Amino acid sequence: MPVHLNHTIVHARDNRESADFLAGILGLEVGQEWGPFIPVVTGNGVTLDFATAPADRITTQHYAFLVSEPEFDAAFARIQRAGVIYYADPHGQQPGQINHNDGGRGVYFLDPSGHGMEILTRPYGGGPALAAQDGTSPLS
Structure with missing residues (x-):
């Protein structure tokens, strides 16, 4: 059986705020609170369990999310509408820009607890892009 990442715990100052923030940007649903965790499940089934922790x-x-081109457009529009500061690079040296690494697009931003979030349309090294959820083929 191949090994798959099932879930990870993301410490946050406020688990609800952080789960709602990320789900809102990515267009995902926030799951039912379970004990100290508020889950957000990604498209490949990995759950991010947000847990409140002392600062x-x-x-x-750093959490990077591979998305299709249409999903990038939608998430990037949500970032802009929310007034979230974004960067083309992980060090925050290129504010207000996106990158075009490996023939795709990418952007970095911080969540409410200061975690570095990234959305990208091509994996590092130029691997294949994801197909859009509507079944259209990925951009080459």
């Missing part, structure tokens, strides 16, 4: 226990992490 001094939150270690900033």
Whole structure:
């Protein structure tokens, strides 16, 4: 059996705020609260379980989400509408821009707890793009 990532815990100052933020940007649903966790399930079945933690226990992490071109357009529009500061690079040196790495598009932004979020349309190294959920073929 191949190994698949099933879930990971994302520490947040406010688990509801962070789950709602990410789900809103990505166009995903927030799941039912389960104990201390508020889940957001990605399209490939990986669950991000947001858990409230004291600020001094939150270690900033990076989460990258591979999306189709139409999904990128929708998420990027939500980022802009929400007034979220975004960057073309992970170090925040290119504010207000997106990148075109590996023939795709990508953008970085912070969630409410300071985690680095990234959406990209091509995996690093120029791997294949994702097909849109409507069944259209990916851009080449």
